Amino acid sequence: MSEQERSTKARKYQMNKRAEQVDTTRQRIVDAAVALHGSVGPARTTISGVAEQAGVTRLTVYRHFADDEALFSACSSHWLSQQQLPDPATWSELTDPLERLHAGLTDLYRFYRDGEPMLRRIYGDWAALPVRHRTDLQKRDSFFRDQLLEAFPDPGSARLRAVVAHAVSFWTWRSLCHDNGLSNPDAVHAMADLAAMTAGLHQP
Known part of the structure; x- marks a missing residue:
């Protein structure tokens, strides 16, 4: 394998790792929001509370979700995906x-x-x-x-x-x-x- 091929492979590996980390962090935030919505309710769920529950900063939460509505949508979709919905x-x-x-x-x-x-x-x-x-x-x-x-x-x-x-x-x-x-x-x-x-x- 040439040096260029090894370099390209290394870059792809790093990009994949970063993407996995982003997905993992996003899911932790969603899981935290679901937990808080189910325990204290949406009205008392704050971005600071979600960040603390997920073990991230408020800025990290906002990097993944532009506003409360985007986070609520992700939370709702995730919870519903785990339910047996009416048919x-x-x-x-x-x-x-x-x-x-x-x-x-x-x-x-x-x-x-x-x-x-x-x-x-x-x-x-x-x-x-x-x-x-x-x-x-x-x-x-x-x-x-x-x-x-x-x-x-x-x-x-x-x-x-x-x-x-x-x-x-x-x-x-x-x-x-x-x-x-x-x-x-x-x-x-x-x-x-x-x-x-x-x-x-x-x-x-």
């Missing part, structure tokens, strides 16, 4: 409105129970979330509501829309299950009974 495409395969509602709420309430510590902090610090993320969460809940409403004979009913919107809310699940001790299946049946009564359908 509304599967619900939509069911044409019976109450069967679809049961399937959808079962899926949602499983997600809420699994992610309760983080979700409680996120929804509890609603005003501290970046506007785009609040909008995304609202759109997601509206999408879940609409997917479940679609199978009902009168999906445009204002009362039914309100009931189903209430049923898909994280806070509804938390009130029924965390605060009042219902199991997930019992909570699903309670909300399905309410929706069936509102829609004038017979609940099996």
Whole structure:
């Protein structure tokens, strides 16, 4: 191997090492933000706190993330990648409105129970979330509501829309299950009974 080839190889090795170090540092920062969001909540999570948790300087955090919104986005994406997310495409395969509602709420309430510590902090610090993320969460809940409403004979009913919107809310699940001790299946049946009564359908 010539001297030039060895030099080129050494440079590539150093560049790869630096890239690995950058990726490792970035992940440490994201992990620190996730830990703080899940323990003290977004409103009390500061760049200084993230830096201390990650073992880096504030300047290092800002080198990787231009602002709080960029860090929150990375934190959210990382946490969601570790969860089993609800699958509304599967619900939509069911044409019976109450069967679809049961399937959808079962899926949602499983997600809420699994992610309760983080979700409680996120929804509890609603005003501290970046506007785009609040909008995304609202759109997601509206999408879940609409997917479940679609199978009902009168999906445009204002009362039914309100009931189903209430049923898909994280806070509804938390009130029924965390605060009042219902199991997930019992909570699903309670909300399905309410929706069936509102829609004038017979609940099996």
